[in-house]
Amino acid sequence: MRLSQLFFTSLRDDPGEAEMASHRLLLRAGYVRQLGSGIYSLLPLGFRVNKRVEQVIREEQDRIGGQEIEMPVVHPADIWRASGRYDAIGSELARFKDRNGRDMVLAMTHEEVVGLLLADVVKSWRQLPVMLYHFQTKWRDEPRARGGLIRVREFVMKDAYSCDRDQAGLDASYEAQKGAYIRIFERLGLETVVVGADVGIMGGSLAHEFMVLNAAGEDVLVLCETCGYAANRQIARIPRPDPEPEETLSREEVATPGTTTIASLAAFLGIPEAKTAKAAFFVTGDGRLVTAIVRGDHEVNETKLSNAVGASTGIRPATVEEIKAAGMEPGYGSPIGAKGTVAVADELVARSPNLVAGANREGFHFKNVNVGRDFTADVTAEITNAQEGDPCPTCGSPVILRNGIEVGNIFKLGTKFTDAAGATYLGEDGREHPIIMGSYGIGIGRNVACIVEAHHDDKGIVWPEEVAPYAAHLVAIGANKDPQVNEVAERLHEVARGAGYWRDILYDDRDESPGVKFTDAELLGMPWILTVSPRSLAAGGVEVTNRATGERSTRPIEDVEALIRGA
Protein backbone atom coordinates (compact mmCIF):
# COMPACT_ATOMS: atom_id res chain seq x y z
CA MET A 1 0.00 0.00 0.00
CA ARG A 2 1.33 3.36 -0.98
CA LEU A 3 1.29 5.81 1.90
CA SER A 4 0.62 8.58 -0.61
CA GLN A 5 -2.70 6.89 -1.40
CA LEU A 6 -3.66 5.73 2.07
CA PHE A 7 -6.68 7.43 3.62
CA PHE A 8 -4.95 8.76 6.68
CA THR A 9 -3.14 11.70 8.14
CA SER A 10 -0.74 11.83 11.02
CA LEU A 11 -0.82 14.67 13.50
CA ARG A 12 2.33 16.44 14.57
CA ASP A 13 0.85 17.60 17.83
CA ASP A 14 -0.85 15.50 20.44
CA PRO A 15 -4.60 15.85 20.35
CA GLY A 16 -5.59 17.92 23.36
CA GLU A 17 -8.24 15.66 24.73
CA ALA A 18 -6.48 12.31 24.60
CA GLU A 19 -5.08 11.39 27.96
CA MET A 20 -4.32 7.71 27.58
CA ALA A 21 -1.35 6.70 25.44
CA SER A 22 -3.48 4.38 23.31
CA HIS A 23 -6.00 7.09 22.54
CA ARG A 24 -3.33 9.66 21.76
CA LEU A 25 -1.32 7.37 19.50
CA LEU A 26 -4.26 5.87 17.62
CA LEU A 27 -5.49 9.40 16.90
CA ARG A 28 -2.09 10.82 16.03
CA ALA A 29 -1.13 7.95 13.77
CA GLY A 30 -4.40 8.12 11.88
CA TYR A 31 -5.97 4.83 12.98
CA VAL A 32 -9.25 6.19 14.32
CA ARG A 33 -11.35 9.32 14.41
CA GLN A 34 -13.99 10.29 16.91
CA LEU A 35 -17.54 11.00 15.80
CA GLY A 36 -19.14 11.59 19.18
CA SER A 37 -18.70 10.66 22.81
CA GLY A 38 -17.74 7.00 22.83
CA ILE A 39 -18.32 6.67 19.06
CA TYR A 40 -15.40 6.15 16.70
CA SER A 41 -14.73 5.53 13.03
CA LEU A 42 -11.98 3.14 12.08
CA LEU A 43 -9.75 4.44 9.33
CA PRO A 44 -8.04 1.89 7.06
CA LEU A 45 -5.16 1.28 9.45
CA GLY A 46 -7.44 0.88 12.44
CA PHE A 47 -9.81 -1.29 10.48
CA ARG A 48 -7.00 -3.65 9.49
CA VAL A 49 -5.82 -4.01 13.08
CA ASN A 50 -9.37 -4.78 14.16
CA LYS A 51 -9.66 -7.41 11.45
CA ARG A 52 -6.44 -9.02 12.56
CA VAL A 53 -7.56 -9.14 16.17
CA GLU A 54 -10.82 -10.66 14.99
CA GLN A 55 -8.94 -13.25 13.00
CA VAL A 56 -6.91 -14.37 16.02
CA ILE A 57 -10.12 -14.71 17.99
CA ARG A 58 -11.86 -16.48 15.11
CA GLU A 59 -9.09 -19.06 14.80
CA GLU A 60 -9.18 -19.83 18.50
CA GLN A 61 -12.98 -20.01 18.58
CA ASP A 62 -12.95 -22.36 15.63
CA ARG A 63 -10.26 -24.45 17.28
CA ILE A 64 -12.62 -25.28 20.16
CA GLY A 65 -15.45 -26.03 17.77
CA GLY A 66 -17.08 -22.64 17.56
CA GLN A 67 -19.32 -21.95 14.58
CA GLU A 68 -19.46 -18.38 13.30
CA ILE A 69 -22.85 -16.81 12.64
CA GLU A 70 -24.20 -13.29 12.57
CA MET A 71 -27.15 -12.01 14.54
CA PRO A 72 -29.00 -8.72 14.08
CA VAL A 73 -28.20 -5.42 15.78
CA VAL A 74 -31.86 -4.42 15.99
CA HIS A 75 -34.17 -6.64 18.01
CA PRO A 76 -37.91 -6.58 18.64
CA ALA A 77 -38.35 -5.44 22.24
CA ASP A 78 -40.56 -8.44 22.96
CA ILE A 79 -37.66 -10.85 23.14
CA TRP A 80 -36.05 -8.61 25.77
CA ARG A 81 -39.32 -8.45 27.64
CA ALA A 82 -39.49 -12.22 27.63
CA SER A 83 -36.13 -12.50 29.33
CA GLY A 84 -37.02 -9.77 31.78
CA ARG A 85 -34.15 -7.55 30.75
CA TYR A 86 -36.28 -4.95 28.99
CA ASP A 87 -37.34 -3.73 32.41
CA ALA A 88 -34.28 -4.77 34.38
CA ILE A 89 -31.86 -2.68 32.35
CA GLY A 90 -31.98 1.08 32.49
CA SER A 91 -31.30 3.65 29.81
CA GLU A 92 -28.12 1.82 28.86
CA LEU A 93 -30.40 -0.13 26.53
CA ALA A 94 -31.46 2.03 23.59
CA ARG A 95 -35.16 1.71 22.79
CA PHE A 96 -37.04 3.04 19.82
CA LYS A 97 -40.09 2.37 17.70
CA ASP A 98 -40.16 1.22 14.13
CA ARG A 99 -42.46 2.85 11.57
CA ASN A 100 -45.36 0.74 12.71
CA GLY A 101 -44.95 1.78 16.30
CA ARG A 102 -43.45 -1.51 17.45
CA ASP A 103 -40.95 -1.30 20.29
CA MET A 104 -37.44 -2.16 19.21
CA VAL A 105 -34.05 -2.16 20.91
CA LEU A 106 -30.46 -1.82 19.84
CA ALA A 107 -28.66 -4.95 20.94
CA MET A 108 -26.24 -4.69 23.83
CA THR A 109 -25.65 -8.43 23.72
CA HIS A 110 -27.29 -11.45 22.10
CA GLU A 111 -28.37 -14.07 24.64
CA GLU A 112 -32.05 -13.59 23.76
CA VAL A 113 -31.49 -14.19 20.07
CA VAL A 114 -29.36 -17.26 20.70
CA GLY A 115 -32.12 -18.63 22.91
CA LEU A 116 -34.63 -18.22 20.09
CA LEU A 117 -32.30 -19.76 17.54
CA LEU A 118 -31.84 -22.75 19.79
CA ALA A 119 -35.59 -23.09 20.28
CA ASP A 120 -35.98 -23.03 16.53
CA VAL A 121 -33.17 -25.33 15.50
CA VAL A 122 -32.38 -27.74 18.31
CA LYS A 123 -34.75 -30.65 18.82
CA SER A 124 -32.62 -33.53 19.96
CA TRP A 125 -29.78 -34.19 22.34
CA ARG A 126 -27.86 -35.32 19.27
CA GLN A 127 -27.59 -31.67 18.17
CA LEU A 128 -25.80 -30.69 21.35
CA PRO A 129 -23.43 -29.38 22.44
CA VAL A 130 -22.97 -26.48 20.09
CA MET A 131 -20.85 -23.35 20.37
CA LEU A 132 -21.97 -20.30 18.41
CA TYR A 133 -20.20 -16.99 18.07
CA HIS A 134 -20.27 -13.80 16.07
CA PHE A 135 -18.60 -10.44 15.77
CA GLN A 136 -21.26 -7.83 16.04
CA THR A 137 -21.81 -4.21 16.93
CA LYS A 138 -23.17 -3.51 20.38
CA TRP A 139 -24.69 -0.26 21.49
CA ARG A 140 -24.48 0.41 25.21
CA ASP A 141 -25.49 3.89 26.19
CA GLU A 142 -22.99 4.12 28.99
CA PRO A 143 -23.40 6.96 31.46
CA ARG A 144 -19.95 8.13 30.51
CA ALA A 145 -17.50 7.10 27.85
CA ARG A 146 -13.86 7.54 28.80
CA GLY A 147 -10.27 6.69 28.07
CA GLY A 148 -10.49 6.91 24.31
CA LEU A 149 -11.15 3.44 22.91
CA ILE A 150 -11.05 1.76 26.32
CA ARG A 151 -14.62 2.55 27.15
CA VAL A 152 -16.91 3.44 24.29
CA ARG A 153 -20.63 3.23 23.67
CA GLU A 154 -20.59 1.55 20.27
CA PHE A 155 -18.19 -1.31 19.79
CA VAL A 156 -17.76 -4.63 18.09
CA MET A 157 -17.72 -7.59 20.40
CA LYS A 158 -16.97 -11.20 19.82
CA ASP A 159 -19.68 -12.90 21.77
CA ALA A 160 -19.84 -16.66 21.94
CA TYR A 161 -22.56 -18.82 23.39
CA SER A 162 -22.15 -22.38 24.56
CA CYS A 163 -25.22 -24.56 24.45
CA ASP A 164 -25.08 -27.77 26.41
CA ARG A 165 -27.21 -30.66 27.52
CA ASP A 166 -26.24 -30.50 31.15
CA GLN A 167 -24.11 -28.89 33.79
CA ALA A 168 -21.14 -31.11 33.04
CA GLY A 169 -21.33 -30.03 29.42
CA LEU A 170 -21.42 -26.38 30.46
CA ASP A 171 -18.41 -26.93 32.69
CA ALA A 172 -16.50 -28.42 29.76
CA SER A 173 -17.51 -25.60 27.39
CA TYR A 174 -16.54 -23.03 29.98
CA GLU A 175 -13.12 -24.61 30.41
CA ALA A 176 -12.68 -24.79 26.64
CA GLN A 177 -13.42 -21.07 26.34
CA LYS A 178 -11.09 -20.31 29.20
CA GLY A 179 -8.33 -22.10 27.33
CA ALA A 180 -9.19 -20.33 24.09
CA TYR A 181 -9.06 -16.99 25.86
CA ILE A 182 -5.66 -17.72 27.32
CA ARG A 183 -4.35 -18.49 23.83
CA ILE A 184 -6.08 -15.44 22.31
CA PHE A 185 -4.62 -12.93 24.73
CA GLU A 186 -1.22 -14.51 24.50
CA ARG A 187 -1.30 -14.19 20.71
CA LEU A 188 -2.49 -10.59 20.99
CA GLY A 189 0.47 -9.76 23.19
CA LEU A 190 -1.66 -9.05 26.26
CA GLU A 191 -0.69 -10.20 29.72
CA THR A 192 -3.89 -11.00 31.51
CA VAL A 193 -4.95 -11.97 34.99
CA VAL A 194 -8.03 -14.16 35.31
CA VAL A 195 -10.21 -13.05 38.17
CA GLY A 196 -13.44 -14.26 39.68
CA ALA A 197 -16.22 -11.81 38.87
CA ASP A 198 -19.77 -10.74 39.57
CA VAL A 199 -22.43 -12.09 37.24
CA GLY A 200 -24.18 -8.72 36.90
CA ILE A 201 -27.04 -8.43 34.43
CA MET A 202 -26.17 -11.80 32.90
CA GLY A 203 -27.34 -13.70 35.91
CA GLY A 204 -25.96 -17.21 36.16
CA SER A 205 -23.70 -18.95 38.56
CA LEU A 206 -20.06 -18.30 37.78
CA ALA A 207 -18.03 -15.75 35.91
CA HIS A 208 -14.44 -14.90 35.28
CA GLU A 209 -12.94 -11.79 33.77
CA PHE A 210 -9.69 -11.52 31.88
CA MET A 211 -7.94 -8.41 33.07
CA VAL A 212 -5.00 -6.42 31.81
CA LEU A 213 -3.23 -4.61 34.61
CA ASN A 214 -3.28 -0.89 33.91
CA ALA A 215 -3.19 2.06 36.26
CA ALA A 216 -6.04 3.66 34.33
CA GLY A 217 -8.15 0.53 34.64
CA GLU A 218 -11.61 0.99 36.06
CA ASP A 219 -11.75 -2.28 37.94
CA VAL A 220 -9.95 -2.98 41.15
CA LEU A 221 -8.47 -6.44 41.45
CA VAL A 222 -7.69 -8.23 44.67
CA LEU A 223 -4.59 -10.32 44.16
CA CYS A 224 -2.59 -12.62 46.39
CA GLU A 225 1.04 -12.98 45.43
CA THR A 226 1.45 -15.94 47.76
CA CYS A 227 -1.23 -18.33 46.55
CA GLY A 228 -2.37 -16.73 43.30
CA TYR A 229 -5.87 -15.82 44.46
CA ALA A 230 -7.37 -13.25 42.10
CA ALA A 231 -10.81 -11.68 42.16
CA ASN A 232 -12.56 -8.54 41.14
CA ARG A 233 -13.01 -6.39 44.21
CA GLN A 234 -16.72 -6.40 43.46
CA ILE A 235 -16.89 -9.95 44.78
CA ALA A 236 -13.65 -10.61 46.70
CA ARG A 237 -14.67 -11.99 50.07
CA ILE A 238 -12.36 -11.09 52.88
CA PRO A 239 -12.24 -13.19 56.05
CA ARG A 240 -11.78 -10.52 58.69
CA PRO A 241 -10.64 -11.64 62.14
CA ASP A 242 -12.80 -11.05 65.21
CA PRO A 243 -12.24 -7.74 66.95
CA GLU A 244 -10.85 -7.71 70.50
CA PRO A 245 -13.59 -9.01 72.79
CA GLU A 246 -15.15 -6.41 75.08
CA GLU A 247 -17.84 -6.35 77.67
CA THR A 248 -21.01 -4.96 76.15
CA LEU A 249 -21.68 -1.50 77.56
CA SER A 250 -24.93 0.37 77.73
CA ARG A 251 -25.85 2.77 74.99
CA GLU A 252 -25.22 6.43 75.60
CA GLU A 253 -25.90 9.56 73.54
CA VAL A 254 -23.01 12.02 73.18
CA ALA A 255 -22.84 15.45 71.62
CA THR A 256 -20.52 15.42 68.60
CA PRO A 257 -21.01 18.79 66.92
CA GLY A 258 -19.77 19.19 63.36
CA THR A 259 -18.72 15.56 62.90
CA THR A 260 -20.42 14.61 59.66
CA THR A 261 -17.53 12.44 58.50
CA ILE A 262 -16.02 9.38 60.09
CA ALA A 263 -12.61 11.04 60.16
CA SER A 264 -13.90 14.06 62.06
CA LEU A 265 -15.96 11.90 64.40
CA ALA A 266 -13.04 9.63 65.29
CA ALA A 267 -10.79 12.63 65.82
CA PHE A 268 -13.37 14.39 67.98
CA LEU A 269 -13.88 11.40 70.24
CA GLY A 270 -10.23 10.34 70.15
CA ILE A 271 -11.05 6.81 69.01
CA PRO A 272 -9.90 4.78 66.00
CA GLU A 273 -12.18 4.76 62.96
CA ALA A 274 -12.55 1.03 63.47
CA LYS A 275 -14.59 1.76 66.59
CA THR A 276 -17.25 3.59 64.59
CA ALA A 277 -20.09 2.40 62.41
CA LYS A 278 -20.69 4.18 59.12
CA ALA A 279 -24.11 4.33 57.48
CA ALA A 280 -24.52 4.68 53.71
CA PHE A 281 -27.89 5.03 52.02
CA PHE A 282 -29.07 3.57 48.74
CA VAL A 283 -32.28 3.02 46.84
CA THR A 284 -32.99 -0.16 44.90
CA GLY A 285 -34.54 -0.26 41.46
CA ASP A 286 -37.84 -1.33 43.04
CA GLY A 287 -37.77 1.65 45.39
CA ARG A 288 -36.52 0.22 48.68
CA LEU A 289 -34.35 2.45 50.85
CA VAL A 290 -31.33 0.46 51.98
CA THR A 291 -29.17 1.53 54.91
CA ALA A 292 -25.79 -0.16 54.79
CA ILE A 293 -23.77 -0.27 58.00
CA VAL A 294 -20.06 -0.89 57.76
CA ARG A 295 -17.26 -0.15 60.13
CA GLY A 296 -15.82 3.34 59.88
CA ASP A 297 -12.53 2.07 58.50
CA HIS A 298 -14.23 0.25 55.61
CA GLU A 299 -16.17 1.28 52.56
CA VAL A 300 -19.40 -0.10 51.19
CA ASN A 301 -19.12 -2.43 48.22
CA GLU A 302 -22.18 -1.67 46.14
CA THR A 303 -22.07 -4.90 44.18
CA LYS A 304 -22.09 -6.99 47.33
CA LEU A 305 -24.74 -4.78 48.89
CA SER A 306 -26.87 -5.01 45.78
CA ASN A 307 -26.58 -8.79 45.78
CA ALA A 308 -27.26 -8.97 49.53
CA VAL A 309 -30.64 -7.26 49.15
CA GLY A 310 -31.54 -9.00 45.92
CA ALA A 311 -31.63 -5.77 43.93
CA SER A 312 -31.76 -7.23 40.45
CA THR A 313 -31.82 -3.81 38.83
CA GLY A 314 -29.00 -2.36 40.90
CA ILE A 315 -28.87 0.41 43.44
CA ARG A 316 -28.21 4.10 43.44
CA PRO A 317 -27.21 6.49 46.23
CA ALA A 318 -30.21 7.87 48.10
CA THR A 319 -31.05 11.55 48.20
CA VAL A 320 -31.04 13.57 51.40
CA GLU A 321 -34.84 13.80 51.24
CA GLU A 322 -35.20 10.04 50.97
CA ILE A 323 -32.93 9.54 53.98
CA LYS A 324 -34.81 12.06 56.08
CA ALA A 325 -38.15 10.59 55.09
CA ALA A 326 -37.09 7.38 56.83
CA GLY A 327 -36.32 9.26 60.01
CA MET A 328 -32.56 9.35 59.60
CA GLU A 329 -30.17 12.26 59.62
CA PRO A 330 -27.42 12.39 56.97
CA GLY A 331 -24.06 12.79 58.65
CA TYR A 332 -25.47 11.43 61.89
CA GLY A 333 -27.44 8.52 60.48
CA SER A 334 -28.01 4.97 61.63
CA PRO A 335 -30.92 2.52 61.54
CA ILE A 336 -31.60 3.18 65.23
CA GLY A 337 -35.11 4.51 65.43
CA ALA A 338 -35.46 4.55 61.66
CA LYS A 339 -38.48 3.19 59.87
CA GLY A 340 -39.12 2.09 56.35
CA THR A 341 -35.55 1.11 55.54
CA VAL A 342 -33.84 -2.18 54.91
CA ALA A 343 -30.93 -2.31 57.36
CA VAL A 344 -27.97 -4.26 56.05
CA ALA A 345 -25.16 -4.79 58.54
CA ASP A 346 -21.73 -5.83 57.46
CA GLU A 347 -20.93 -9.13 59.09
CA LEU A 348 -17.92 -7.57 60.82
CA VAL A 349 -20.04 -4.79 62.28
CA ALA A 350 -22.33 -7.46 63.64
CA ARG A 351 -19.32 -8.98 65.38
CA SER A 352 -17.92 -5.68 66.65
CA PRO A 353 -18.90 -4.54 70.16
CA ASN A 354 -19.54 -1.00 71.39
CA LEU A 355 -19.32 1.05 68.21
CA VAL A 356 -20.12 4.72 67.81
CA ALA A 357 -23.06 5.23 65.46
CA GLY A 358 -25.31 8.08 64.43
CA ALA A 359 -28.13 9.17 66.71
CA ASN A 360 -30.26 10.51 63.85
CA ARG A 361 -30.09 13.91 65.48
CA GLU A 362 -27.88 16.64 64.12
CA GLY A 363 -24.72 16.90 66.23
CA PHE A 364 -25.21 13.69 68.18
CA HIS A 365 -23.97 10.11 68.10
CA PHE A 366 -24.56 7.04 70.22
CA LYS A 367 -21.70 5.31 71.97
CA ASN A 368 -21.67 1.56 72.62
CA VAL A 369 -23.98 0.54 69.83
CA ASN A 370 -24.29 -3.21 69.38
CA VAL A 371 -26.04 -4.79 66.45
CA GLY A 372 -28.86 -6.99 67.57
CA ARG A 373 -29.38 -5.11 70.80
CA ASP A 374 -29.69 -1.55 69.55
CA PHE A 375 -31.10 -2.27 66.14
CA THR A 376 -31.99 -5.30 64.16
CA ALA A 377 -30.30 -5.88 60.86
CA ASP A 378 -32.68 -7.11 58.19
CA VAL A 379 -29.71 -8.61 56.40
CA THR A 380 -26.25 -9.44 57.68
CA ALA A 381 -23.70 -9.96 54.96
CA GLU A 382 -20.18 -9.10 54.00
CA ILE A 383 -20.65 -5.82 52.14
CA THR A 384 -17.28 -4.08 52.33
CA ASN A 385 -14.48 -3.52 49.87
CA ALA A 386 -11.28 -5.43 50.28
CA GLN A 387 -8.36 -3.25 51.26
CA GLU A 388 -4.66 -3.59 50.60
CA GLY A 389 -3.18 -5.86 53.26
CA ASP A 390 -6.43 -7.65 54.10
CA PRO A 391 -6.08 -11.41 54.57
CA CYS A 392 -6.36 -13.54 51.43
CA PRO A 393 -9.51 -15.69 51.47
CA THR A 394 -7.60 -18.81 50.52
CA CYS A 395 -4.24 -18.54 52.30
CA GLY A 396 -4.48 -15.61 54.70
CA SER A 397 -1.48 -13.71 53.34
CA PRO A 398 -1.93 -9.97 52.82
CA VAL A 399 -3.56 -9.20 49.46
CA ILE A 400 -2.58 -6.41 47.09
CA LEU A 401 -4.91 -4.22 45.03
CA ARG A 402 -4.30 -3.38 41.39
CA ASN A 403 -6.28 -1.61 38.68
CA GLY A 404 -7.27 -3.57 35.63
CA ILE A 405 -9.05 -3.27 32.29
CA GLU A 406 -11.47 -6.05 31.44
CA VAL A 407 -10.56 -7.42 28.02
CA GLY A 408 -12.78 -10.47 28.09
CA ASN A 409 -15.19 -12.39 30.22
CA ILE A 410 -16.76 -15.81 30.52
CA PHE A 411 -20.12 -16.54 32.17
CA LYS A 412 -21.96 -19.66 33.17
CA LEU A 413 -25.48 -18.57 32.39
CA GLY A 414 -27.58 -21.64 33.06
CA THR A 415 -31.11 -21.71 31.65
CA LYS A 416 -32.30 -18.13 32.13
CA PHE A 417 -32.41 -17.33 28.43
CA THR A 418 -33.32 -20.74 27.12
CA ASP A 419 -36.20 -20.86 29.59
CA ALA A 420 -37.38 -17.48 28.36
CA ALA A 421 -37.14 -18.64 24.76
CA GLY A 422 -38.54 -22.10 25.39
CA ALA A 423 -35.37 -23.71 24.09
CA THR A 424 -35.48 -27.34 25.05
CA TYR A 425 -34.29 -30.60 23.60
CA LEU A 426 -35.45 -34.18 23.80
CA GLY A 427 -32.93 -36.17 25.77
CA GLU A 428 -31.88 -39.77 25.43
CA ASP A 429 -34.44 -40.42 28.13
CA GLY A 430 -37.19 -39.21 25.84
CA ARG A 431 -37.95 -36.21 28.02
CA GLU A 432 -37.66 -32.49 27.40
CA HIS A 433 -34.75 -30.68 29.01
CA PRO A 434 -33.74 -27.03 29.00
CA ILE A 435 -30.58 -26.18 27.09
CA ILE A 436 -27.85 -24.82 29.33
CA MET A 437 -25.99 -21.76 28.13
CA GLY A 438 -22.75 -19.95 28.77
CA SER A 439 -21.65 -16.68 27.23
CA TYR A 440 -18.20 -15.40 26.42
CA GLY A 441 -17.33 -11.85 25.34
CA ILE A 442 -14.31 -10.01 24.02
CA GLY A 443 -14.45 -6.34 22.99
CA ILE A 444 -12.35 -5.86 19.85
CA GLY A 445 -11.64 -2.14 20.06
CA ARG A 446 -10.81 -2.30 23.72
CA ASN A 447 -8.33 -5.06 22.98
CA VAL A 448 -6.74 -2.96 20.26
CA ALA A 449 -6.40 -0.07 22.72
CA CYS A 450 -4.94 -2.38 25.35
CA ILE A 451 -2.44 -3.74 22.86
CA VAL A 452 -1.27 -0.19 22.19
CA GLU A 453 -1.15 0.48 25.92
CA ALA A 454 1.15 -2.48 26.31
CA HIS A 455 3.16 -2.01 23.11
CA HIS A 456 4.35 1.52 22.54
CA ASP A 457 7.30 3.75 23.29
CA ASP A 458 7.89 7.49 23.27
CA LYS A 459 8.02 7.49 19.47
CA GLY A 460 4.84 5.65 18.75
CA ILE A 461 3.09 2.32 18.48
CA VAL A 462 5.02 -0.96 18.36
CA TRP A 463 2.61 -3.55 16.96
CA PRO A 464 3.12 -7.21 17.73
CA GLU A 465 3.51 -9.01 14.39
CA GLU A 466 0.28 -10.90 14.88
CA VAL A 467 -1.89 -7.78 14.74
CA ALA A 468 0.12 -5.24 12.72
CA PRO A 469 -1.97 -3.68 9.93
CA TYR A 470 0.92 -4.12 7.50
CA ALA A 471 3.86 -6.48 7.73
CA ALA A 472 6.47 -3.75 7.33
CA HIS A 473 6.94 -0.07 6.61
CA LEU A 474 9.12 0.70 3.60
CA VAL A 475 10.90 4.04 3.61
CA ALA A 476 12.47 5.20 0.37
CA ILE A 477 15.00 8.00 0.68
CA GLY A 478 16.45 9.88 -2.23
CA ALA A 479 14.22 8.08 -4.71
CA ASN A 480 13.95 11.10 -6.96
CA LYS A 481 17.71 11.47 -7.04
CA ASP A 482 18.80 7.90 -7.38
CA PRO A 483 16.72 5.88 -9.88
CA GLN A 484 17.93 2.66 -8.33
CA VAL A 485 16.36 3.54 -4.98
CA ASN A 486 13.05 4.09 -6.68
CA GLU A 487 13.41 0.89 -8.66
CA VAL A 488 14.24 -1.26 -5.63
CA ALA A 489 11.50 0.26 -3.50
CA GLU A 490 8.91 -0.21 -6.24
CA ARG A 491 9.99 -3.81 -6.66
CA LEU A 492 9.75 -4.58 -2.96
CA HIS A 493 6.31 -3.06 -2.92
CA GLU A 494 5.26 -5.18 -5.88
CA VAL A 495 6.54 -8.31 -4.18
CA ALA A 496 4.61 -7.45 -1.04
CA ARG A 497 1.41 -6.83 -2.94
CA GLY A 498 1.76 -10.15 -4.60
CA ALA A 499 2.48 -11.96 -1.37
CA GLY A 500 -1.04 -11.74 0.01
CA TYR A 501 -3.41 -9.39 1.78
CA TRP A 502 -1.75 -9.59 5.18
CA ARG A 503 1.79 -9.66 3.83
CA ASP A 504 1.39 -6.30 2.12
CA ILE A 505 3.65 -3.53 3.34
CA LEU A 506 3.20 0.20 3.75
CA TYR A 507 5.33 1.98 1.20
CA ASP A 508 6.14 5.58 2.02
CA ASP A 509 6.44 6.96 -1.49
CA ARG A 510 5.59 10.49 -0.42
CA ASP A 511 7.83 13.37 -1.37
CA GLU A 512 8.73 14.06 2.23
CA SER A 513 12.00 14.63 4.00
CA PRO A 514 13.71 11.62 5.58
CA GLY A 515 12.94 12.96 9.04
CA VAL A 516 9.22 13.05 8.38
CA LYS A 517 9.27 9.55 6.93
CA PHE A 518 11.20 7.99 9.79
CA THR A 519 9.09 9.77 12.36
CA ASP A 520 5.88 8.55 10.77
CA ALA A 521 7.24 5.03 10.39
CA GLU A 522 7.93 4.90 14.10
CA LEU A 523 4.61 6.49 14.97
CA LEU A 524 2.59 4.06 12.86
CA GLY A 525 4.37 1.13 14.45
CA MET A 526 4.83 -1.62 11.86
CA PRO A 527 7.08 -4.32 13.33
CA TRP A 528 9.73 -3.88 10.62
CA ILE A 529 11.02 -0.73 8.98
CA LEU A 530 12.72 -1.26 5.63
CA THR A 531 14.91 1.59 4.42
CA VAL A 532 16.07 1.89 0.83
CA SER A 533 18.50 4.71 0.11
CA PRO A 534 21.70 5.36 -1.81
CA ARG A 535 23.48 4.65 1.43
CA SER A 536 21.78 1.32 2.06
CA LEU A 537 22.35 0.25 -1.53
CA ALA A 538 26.02 1.12 -1.23
CA ALA A 539 26.13 -0.98 1.94
CA GLY A 540 24.74 -3.94 0.07
CA GLY A 541 20.97 -3.69 0.02
CA VAL A 542 18.10 -2.76 2.30
CA GLU A 543 18.33 -1.66 5.88
CA VAL A 544 16.03 -3.74 8.06
CA THR A 545 15.10 -2.31 11.47
CA ASN A 546 13.20 -4.11 14.15
CA ARG A 547 10.74 -1.56 15.54
CA ALA A 548 10.58 -3.21 18.92
CA THR A 549 14.27 -3.76 19.63
CA GLY A 550 15.81 -1.14 17.39
CA GLU A 551 18.21 -3.74 15.98
CA ARG A 552 19.15 -2.99 12.41
CA SER A 553 21.12 -4.70 9.72
CA THR A 554 21.63 -4.29 6.02
CA ARG A 555 20.45 -7.28 4.01
CA PRO A 556 20.80 -8.14 0.35
CA ILE A 557 17.75 -7.18 -1.70
CA GLU A 558 16.96 -10.78 -2.60
CA ASP A 559 16.89 -11.73 1.09
CA VAL A 560 14.45 -8.96 1.85
CA GLU A 561 12.26 -10.02 -1.05
CA ALA A 562 12.24 -13.54 0.32
CA LEU A 563 11.41 -12.20 3.75
CA ILE A 564 8.45 -10.28 2.35
CA ARG A 565 7.21 -13.35 0.53
CA GLY A 566 7.21 -15.11 3.84
CA ALA A 567 10.03 -17.51 3.22
Next chain:
RNA sequence: CGGGGCGUGGCGCAGCUUGGUAGCGCGUAUCGUUCGGGACGAUAAGGUCGUGGGUUCAAAUCCCGCCGCCCCGACCA
Protein backbone atom coordinates in the same frame (compact mmCIF):
# COMPACT_ATOMS: atom_id res chain seq x y z
C1' C B 1 -27.29 12.10 36.92
C1' G B 2 -23.89 15.02 40.72
C1' G B 3 -19.14 17.92 40.58
C1' G B 4 -15.19 20.43 37.58
C1' G B 5 -13.29 22.20 32.80
C1' C B 6 -13.40 23.41 27.65
C1' G B 7 -15.77 24.95 22.67
C1' U B 8 -11.82 30.61 18.13
C1' G B 9 -9.26 27.89 10.06
C1' G B 10 -7.35 20.59 9.61
C1' C B 11 -4.13 20.14 14.69
C1' G B 12 -2.22 22.87 19.04
C1' C B 13 -3.29 27.52 21.14
C1' A B 14 -3.55 33.27 22.16
C1' G B 15 -7.26 37.11 22.26
C1' C B 16 -12.23 37.49 26.69
C1' U B 17 -10.42 40.32 32.90
C1' U B 18 -10.99 46.26 30.71
C1' G B 19 -16.57 45.34 24.23
C1' G B 20 -14.12 48.75 18.85
C1' U B 21 -10.19 45.84 11.92
C1' A B 22 -9.85 37.84 14.30
C1' G B 23 -4.24 36.55 15.50
C1' C B 24 0.19 32.93 16.28
C1' G B 25 2.76 28.11 15.53
C1' C B 26 2.16 23.68 12.85
C1' G B 27 -0.22 21.61 8.75
C1' U B 28 -2.32 22.51 3.47
C1' A B 29 -1.61 24.51 -2.00
C1' U B 30 1.89 26.48 -5.88
C1' C B 31 7.01 27.55 -7.40
C1' G B 32 12.17 27.15 -6.44
C1' U B 33 16.21 25.22 -3.50
C1' U B 34 16.93 20.91 -0.37
C1' C B 35 16.97 15.24 0.69
C1' G B 36 19.52 9.51 6.45
C1' G B 37 15.99 12.16 11.53
C1' G B 38 9.70 16.45 11.99
C1' A B 39 14.43 21.33 5.86
C1' C B 40 14.52 26.64 3.71
C1' G B 41 12.57 30.83 0.88
C1' A B 42 8.53 33.20 -1.72
C1' U B 43 3.38 33.40 -2.63
C1' A B 44 -1.56 31.77 -1.42
C1' A B 45 -5.99 29.46 0.27
C1' G B 46 -8.68 28.52 4.60
C1' G B 47 -12.58 30.96 10.34
C1' U B 48 -21.13 31.07 10.88
C1' C B 49 -15.29 32.65 17.09
C1' G B 50 -20.45 25.62 19.19
C1' U B 51 -25.66 27.56 18.96
C1' G B 52 -30.11 30.67 20.04
C1' G B 53 -31.54 34.93 22.41
C1' G B 54 -30.46 39.49 25.27
C1' U B 55 -27.64 44.14 26.60
C1' U B 56 -25.05 47.89 23.51
C1' C B 57 -23.92 52.72 18.53
C1' A B 58 -20.81 48.23 18.50
C1' A B 59 -20.16 41.35 21.21
C1' A B 60 -15.12 36.11 20.16
C1' U B 61 -15.25 39.43 24.62
C1' C B 62 -20.76 41.06 29.08
C1' C B 63 -25.75 38.33 30.57
C1' C B 64 -29.33 34.08 29.97
C1' G B 65 -30.85 29.46 27.64
C1' C B 66 -29.46 25.27 24.79
C1' C B 67 -26.00 21.83 22.38
C1' G B 68 -21.39 19.28 22.17
C1' C B 69 -16.80 17.41 24.11
C1' C B 70 -13.24 16.18 28.12
C1' C B 71 -12.07 14.96 33.28
C1' C B 72 -13.63 13.09 38.52
C1' G B 73 -17.74 9.95 40.97
C1' A B 74 -22.33 5.70 40.48
C1' C B 75 -22.39 1.14 35.35
C1' C B 76 -19.70 -2.75 31.72
C1' A B 77 -16.32 -5.89 26.55
